[in-house]
Amino acid sequence: MKIGGKQMIDKGTGTVYRIVVRRELDPAFAAAFEGMEMETKDGDTILTGKIIDQPHLHGILDRINGLGLRLLSVQALPDDAKPSPTVSREPRGPEQ
Amino acid sequence: MPRPEQLVRRPLLELLRNALGFKVSVISAPTGYGKTTLLAHWRQVEEAEVSFAWVSLDEQDNDPIRLWRHILEALRQVVPDEENFGSDVLVGMSALGQRFVGVTLPTLINELAELSNRVVLVLDDYQFMTEEDSHESVAFFVEHLPENVHLVISSRSDPPLPLGRLRARGEMNEIRTEQLAFSEEEADCLLNEKMGLDIGPDDLSVLLEHTEGWPAGIYLASLSLQNKEDKHAFLESFRGSNRYIVGLLGEEVLAYLPEEVRQFLLETSVLRAMTGPLCDAVTGKEGSAMVLRELARSNLFVVSLDEQGEWYRYHHLFSELLLYELKSNQPELVPALRRRSSAWLEGAGYFEGAIRQAITAADYERAGLLIVRHWYGYASAGQTATVGRWLESLPEETIAQDAALCLMNAWICALGGRREECERFLRLAEGIPHEGPLPDGTASVESGAAILRASFGYSGIQSTVEAARRAAELEPRRRSQWAALVRFALGSSLYLSGHTSQAREPLEEALSLTRDGQRLVRVVALSFLSFVAADEGRLEEAESHARAAHALVERMRPYGIPQTSLAPIALGRVLAERGRLEEAQAELEDALSARRRLPGLSPWPTLIGLLALAPVRAALGDRAGGRAALAEARAILEAYPDSGIFPELLERQERKLRARRPREGKLTERELDVLRLLGGELSTRQMAESLYVAPSTVRTQIKSIYRKLGVSSRDAAVEEARARGLI
Numbered sequence: 095m096k097i098g099g100k101q102m103i104d105k106g107t108g109t110v111y112r113i114v115v116r117r118e119l120d121p122a123f124a125a126a127f128e129g130m131e132m133e134t135k136d137g138d139t140i141l142t143g144k145i146i147d148q149p150h151l152h153g154i155l156d157r158i159n160g161l162g163l164r165l166l167s168v169q170a171l172p173d174d175a176k177p178s179p180t181v182s183r184e185p186r187g188p189e190q
Numbered sequence: 191m192p193r194p195e196q197l198v199r200r201p202l203l204e205l206l207r208n209a210l211g212f213k214v215s216v217i218s219a220p221t222g223y224g225k226t227t228l229l230a231h232w233r234q235v236e237e238a239e240v241s242f243a244w245v246s247l248d249e250q251d252n253d254p255i256r257l258w259r260h261i262l263e264a265l266r267q268v269v270p271d272e273e274n275f276g277s278d279v280l281v282g283m284s285a286l287g288q289r290f291v292g293v294t295l296p297t298l299i300n301e302l303a304e305l306s307n308r309v310v311l312v313l314d315d316y317q318f319m320t321e322e323d324s325h326e327s328v329a330f331f332v333e334h335l336p337e338n339v340h341l342v343i344s345s346r347s348d349p350p351l352p353l354g355r356l357r358a359r360g361e362m363n364e365i366r367t368e369q370l371a372f373s374e375e376e377a378d379c380l381l382n383e384k385m386g387l388d389i390g391p392d393d394l395s396v397l398l399e400h401t402e403g404w405p406a407g408i409y410l411a412s413l414s415l416q417n418k419e420d421k422h423a424f425l426e427s428f429r430g431s432n433r434y435i436v437g438l439l440g441e442e443v444l445a446y447l448p449e450e451v452r453q454f455l456l457e458t459s460v461l462r463a464m465t466g467p468l469c470d471a472v473t474g475k476e477g478s479a480m481v482l483r484e485l486a487r488s489n490l491f492v493v494s495l496d497e498q499g500e501w502y503r504y505h506h507l508f509s510e511l512l513l514y515e516l517k518s519n520q521p522e523l524v525p526a527l528r529r530r531s532s533a534w535l536e537g538a539g540y541f542e543g544a545i546r547q548a549i550t551a552a553d554y555e556r557a558g559l560l561i562v563r564h565w566y567g568y569a570s571a572g573q574t575a576t577v578g579r580w581l582e583s584l585p586e587e588t589i590a591q592d593a594a595l596c597l598m599n600a601w602i603c604a605l606g607g608r609r610e611e612c613e614r615f616l617r618l619a620e621g622i623p624h625e626g627p628l629p630d631g632t633a634s635v636e637s638g639a640a641i642l643r644a645s646f647g648y649s650g651i652q653s654t655v656e657a658a659r660r661a662a663e664l665e666p667r668r669r670s671q672w673a674a675l676v677r678f679a680l681g682s683s684l685y686l687s688g689h690t691s692q693a694r695e696p697l698e699e700a701l702s703l704t705r706d707g708q709r710l711v712r713v714v715a716l717s718f719l720s721f722v723a724a725d726e727g728r729l730e731e732a733e734s735h736a737r738a739a740h741a742l743v744e745r746m747r748p749y750g751i752p753q754t755s756l757a758p759i760a761l762g763r764v765l766a767e768r769g770r771l772e773e774a775q776a777e778l779e780d781a782l783s784a785r786r787r788l789p790g791l792s793p794w795p796t797l798i799g800l801l802a803l804a805p806v807r808a809a810l811g812d813r814a815g816g817r818a819a820l821a822e823a824r825a826i827l828e829a830y831p832d833s834g835i836f837p838e839l840l841e842r843q844e845r846k847l848r849a850r851r852p853r854e855g856k857l858t859e860r861e862l863d864v865l866r867l868l869g870g871e872l873s874t875r876q877m878a879e880s881l882y883v884a885p886s887t888v889r890t891q892i893k894s895i896y897r898k899l900g901v902s903s904r905d906a907a908v909e910e911a912r913a914r915g916l917i
Contacts, residue, residue: 124518126514136432160346162220
């Protein structure tokens with residue numbers, strides 16, 4: 095029964111998910127996906143991080159939808175997987 | 191008037207118009223595809239002939255009751271007789287599930303069908319609906335849609351309604367992402383005709399390919415292009431680029447804005463809705479009202495929320511981006527911005543908004559303070575669910591360290607029938623050292639705890655009376671917002687302990703002290719006054735109080751507060767006394783079944799209800815049912831040793847309804863003759879005369895009749911005989 099007052103997030107539990115969206119997101123968007131690592135690769139953006147539960151996951155998916163991003167894949171990774179380190183970014187600028 | 195940059199998309203408007211013959215139009219596409227704009231244009235085009243009722247949904251509406259209230263309000267704007275339209279429906283918005291779908295909705299549907307005008311009902315941003323109950327109600331509505339109504343659902347995700355079936359039956363019109371994407375002609379129209387940018391076809395197709403026709407992306411690009419000398423080079427850079435176009439916003443569009451405007455946009459991005467004075471408070475500058483008006487005029491990303499032009503919001507996509515930009519570049523500003531907005535919102539009376547800002551900012555101390563300051567008004571109007579939601583957004587530690595929050599939580603638990611949690615929070619509250627009054631007006635923790643204990647009576651009747659007396663001592667001020675409740679607690683506990691006549695004055699005082707918003711206190715005070723009057727034999731007065739309570743409850747139905755079940759119990763009791771048994775049974779059974787769903791409620795009203803119901807069931811021929819009600823009451827009493835008048839009341843009823851011994855032999859013909867006469871007015875002697883036998887014979891026969899029927903009085907014999915169909 096719900097008691098009222100949320101539990102502080104226990105980083106020990108949860109599954110690591112790997113979510114891929116199309117297009118490369120600027121670092122500013124990391125703020126949209128708190129708690130997730132963000133890296134760009136081959137024209138896509140990969141979000142990896144520990145997801146506490148299904149509502150948490152759907153919140154992230156809603157956010158992706160809310161940004162008009164195209165969702166390419168959602169994968170639950172095996173327990174021993176770790177989020178990959180952030181790849182070094184190219185300098186910002188429309189001129190590539 | 192459509193704004194110049196807003197393309198009027200004729201083929202789509204045609205599609206919509208032709209679909210008016212269908213039941214439903216579903217517009218399904220991600221954000222930034224111009225769904226709302228398209229529908230707004232359609233409305234402008236059709237409004238002469240068809241009435242448009244518009245509902246813009248947000249996360250707060252994710253609850254079938256709120257959803258349908260919105261829909262009703264929107265419909266009322268477009269019907270001729272707006273005063274009366276849907277008034278029965280509002281009243282019927284009580285129980286969810288079957289009763290809502292089976293009883294309340296059909297009423298609304300019938301009222302709609304009777305309208306002479308055609309109506310288009312638009313549900314915009316339907317993706318915020320996630321409750322199964324909401325979808326169920328909408329699906330039912332669609333299934334039984336009247337001929338003159340067309341429903342439009344606009345959403346970022348396909349609504350979980352039986353779309354397949356609607357499609358198969360040709361009852362649905364769909365406009366999806368593909369159709370909403372800009373074509374080459376449309377991109378050309380926007381960039382060249384509307385914005386005068388003079389972009390050639392090759393460059394145009396690079397842009398189109400990169401954005402895949404996403405209108406928001408194209409619009410953004412057009413804004414950037416306005417500031418570019420070398421438009422070709424800019425568009426050429428899109429070729430083969432994988433960059434998320436919206437990321438351009440930070441550099442391109444924002445960079446070219448005057449500094450003050452840019453800063454204004456960034457700082458106000460923390461707000462869900464904006465108005466001049468609020469933005470002034472948040473930015474610390476003046477003149478925001480004019481900035482907003484100008485932005486709304488020159489920019490598609492600022493949406494006006496009202497006709498007076500006072501409230502605005504950013505297009506969802508825009509505000510998300512601004513916020514991320516702000517968080518990335520000036521994160522240190524965010525807490526201050528939210529604090530300022532929370533302060534202004536509270537001052538302007540938007541308590542929910544103020545609390546939300548504090549919670550979003552993770553400023554739990556402030557959020558807690560705000561919640562405690564304002565919760566009582568919401569709860570006594572019946573909006574306990576809202577208060578519960580606020581509490582759920584606070585971390586447990588914040589609550590556990592604050593006496594006022596613990597006490598308030600105890601109240602919410604009690605109101606929700608969660609007895610054990612209530613007691614847990616009460617103990618917590620009493621264990622936290624706190625001096626003096628609490629932000630919700632309670633004189634002290636001790637005072638608040640006494641009022642709570644006195645109101646719910648969880649610890650037994652004598653303790654409740656003591657708590658009520660203590661509460662009255664600790665909170666004597668008539669002007670306190672708790673004054674009415676304190677008086678009520680005194681009155682109700684006196685009643686429950688058997689001091690009916692003493693209960694009257696405090697209950698009447700409670701009524702006179704209830705301010706306009708304290709509906710719940712009025713309901714319970716009126717109900718107990720009704721009990722008092724009924725006990726005193728003043729049935730007319732009792733009925734009048736009970737009906738007054740009932741009327742208040744009707745208005746509070748949508749909130750589903752268990753304590754409102756006191757009104758039907760009071761009414762049922764009076765009706766029973768006045769012999770209107772079926773009506774009485776209906777009220778009592780309803781109230782009790784609602785109370786059974788929450789075993790942690792205060793037992794005393796339930797007991798009153800059961801003790802009223804038992805004789806009603808028996809009198810209607812269901813003696814076994816009567817005994818069952820008494821058994822329920824007995825089971826409850828077992829958990830409450832300190833139970834005032836109830837044991838005696840219960841025993842009295844149990845005696846009346848005692849199970850009869852099984853038939854000891856059939857009645858003889860002569861005994862039946864006597865039995866028939868027993869139902870009349872004759873004395874034993876007169877009976878003997880009419881039967882041509884000696885009185886002693888009749889007396890013996892009567893004894894035998896009593897024995898065989900298992901009764902011990904003439905009345906009981908007659909009743910039993912009738913019950914068995916013997917006479």
